[in-house]
Each structure stands twice: as C-alpha cells, then as structure tokens.
Amino acid sequence: MFGRHHHHHGGRDGGHHSRHPFGFHGHDHHGRGPGRGGGRMGRFFDHGDLRFVVLKLIAQQPSHGYELIKAIETAAGGAYTPSPGVVYPTLTLLEELGYITVTEAGGGKKLHTITPEGEAFLEANAQPVKSLFERMAEAAARSAAFSPQILRARENLKTALRLRLTAGQLSAEQVEKIAKALDDAAGVIERI
Incomplete structure (x- = not known):
C-alpha cells in the first residue's frame, strides 16, 4: 500500500x-x-x-x-x-x-x-x-433496490396514494378498492 x-x-x-x-x-x-x-x-x-x-x-x-x-x-x-x-x-x-x-x-x-x-x-x-x-x-x-424502474414505480405509487388520500373523504368502497390494489401488488411481488 x-x-x-x-x-x-x-x-x-x-x-x-x-x-x-x-x-x-x-x-x-x-x-x-x-x-x-x-x-x-x-x-x-x-x-x-x-x-x-x-x-x-x-x-x-x-x-x-x-x-x-x-x-x-x-x-x-x-x-x-x-x-x-x-x-x-x-x-x-x-x-x-x-x-x-x-x-x-x-x-x-x-x-x-x-x-x-x-x-x-x-x-x-x-x-x-x-x-x-x-x-x-x-x-x-x-x-434491484437501486433499480431506477423500481424506484420510479415506488414513488409513483406513493404519490398516487398520497394524492388520493388527501383529495377528500373516501367512501367505504374506495377504501376497499385501494386496500385490495395494494394487497394485490404485494402478493404479486412476493411471488416473483
């Protein structure tokens, strides 16, 4: 050295x-x-x-x-x-x-x-x-945690969720749909 x-x-x-x-x-x-x-x-x-x-x-x-x-x-x-x-x-x-x-x-x-x-x-x-x-x-x-595609997609999801949750009162049906979409995404990721 x-x-x-x-x-x-x-x-x-x-x-x-x-x-x-x-x-x-x-x-x-x-x-x-x-x-x-x-x-x-x-x-x-x-x-x-x-x-x-x-x-x-x-x-x-x-x-x-x-x-x-x-x-x-x-x-x-x-x-x-x-x-x-x-x-x-x-x-x-x-x-x-x-x-x-x-x-x-x-x-x-x-x-x-x-x-x-x-x-x-x-x-x-x-x-x-x-x-x-x-x-x-x-x-x-x-x-992959540093993958630009995954980082972009994760930020996209966070932004969409934040905008939807701050846009006003959600109905029970909307809450259920958002929760299902997030659960479905988590399930797909776990199976990859």
Missing part, C-alpha cells in the same frame, strides 16, 4: 503510479474507502477497466465529469458509484492519450468528447468493453 496518492499524477504511466493510472485498481486501498459504493464493490473495476467504461459513455454522449459519475452509478444500478478522485484522473489520462478532447462549457465545467483515436481504441477493445457493461448490468440486477 502506498498511503495517499497525489491524483494529479494519476494520468502518468511509469513510476510507482503505473499500477493504477486508470482509477480503480483492484486493491483494497481505495475500494473500501470513501464514496457510496465502497465495501463489496471494492473490486468492481480491475486495473485499467474504468477508462473503457468512461470512454464508452463519452462515445455515447459527450459529457461532464459529474454526468459520467452519475451514468456509471446508473449503469451499475446504484451498486457502485465512482469517486471524483477516481474519475477525473481517468479523464486526464484519456485526454493525454488523445482519446478525448476537452472543451470549456462555461461555469467551470469541461465537456469531454471522444476523438477518432478514442473510437479506434474502443473498437479494438470491443469485447472487454462489452464484458464490463454486462458486469455492471448484472450488478444492477443484483441490486
């Missing part, structure tokens, strides 16, 4: 930083550290994996660093959230390699866009990239 790393060196190859220039390096050190998603996801990305994920997301849509963090969190179903201290050095490295360009987007934000070299690099690594996104999809499936 090396203690604290200076992230401004994160984009360089060589020296003792060469083991982890791309962010998540599979060692215990940062995996269980700060940020939502530490702990069991500490080995989510091996050495060099994060650059593939970040580059693929930028290829799909030019993005700011914060948007990339949220996109990775969404792709992993909330099971893993990379820290800025991992994502920004990865972006610096990708820029140094010529795989992305960075433009000022106002308000101190930087927009990252893939280059033809970056597209060629992704194409040459299509299989590992595909495997990484499959692994994130599997993590999302295992972490």
Whole structure:
C-alpha cells in the first residue's frame, strides 16, 4: 500500500503510479474507502477497466465529469458509484492519450468528447468493453433496490396514494378498492 496518492499524477504511466493510472485498481486501498459504493464493490473495476467504461459513455454522449459519475452509478444500478478522485484522473489520462478532447462549457465545467483515436481504441477493445457493461448490468440486477424502474414505480405509487388520500373523504368502497390494489401488488411481488 502506498498511503495517499497525489491524483494529479494519476494520468502518468511509469513510476510507482503505473499500477493504477486508470482509477480503480483492484486493491483494497481505495475500494473500501470513501464514496457510496465502497465495501463489496471494492473490486468492481480491475486495473485499467474504468477508462473503457468512461470512454464508452463519452462515445455515447459527450459529457461532464459529474454526468459520467452519475451514468456509471446508473449503469451499475446504484451498486457502485465512482469517486471524483477516481474519475477525473481517468479523464486526464484519456485526454493525454488523445482519446478525448476537452472543451470549456462555461461555469467551470469541461465537456469531454471522444476523438477518432478514442473510437479506434474502443473498437479494438470491443469485447472487454462489452464484458464490463454486462458486469455492471448484472450488478444492477443484483441490486434491484437501486433499480431506477423500481424506484420510479415506488414513488409513483406513493404519490398516487398520497394524492388520493388527501383529495377528500373516501367512501367505504374506495377504501376497499385501494386496500385490495395494494394487497394485490404485494402478493404479486412476493411471488416473483
């Protein structure tokens, strides 16, 4: 273990930083550290994996660093959230390699866009990239409590119930129908 790393060196190859220039390096050190998603996801990305994920997301849509963090969190179903201290050095490295360009987007934000070299690099690594996104999809499936679809549906139900219950006095028949709908939903979920 090396203690604290200076992230401004994160984009360089060589020296003792060469083991982890791309962010998540599979060692215990940062995996269980700060940020939502530490702990069991500490080995989510091996050495060099994060650059593939970040580059693929930028290829799909030019993005700011914060948007990339949220996109990775969404792709992993909330099971893993990379820290800025991992994502920004990865972006610096990708820029140094010529795989992305960075433009000022106002308000101190930087927009990252893939280059033809970056597209060629992704194409040459299509299989590992595909495997990484499959692994994130599997993590999302295992972490269904964080599923955007389930969260949306749960909030939808809570909102509908709140609106109906505050709209005025319910008749006995309405109360019975609402209770039955909720019981039916619970029964379906238990049988899945």
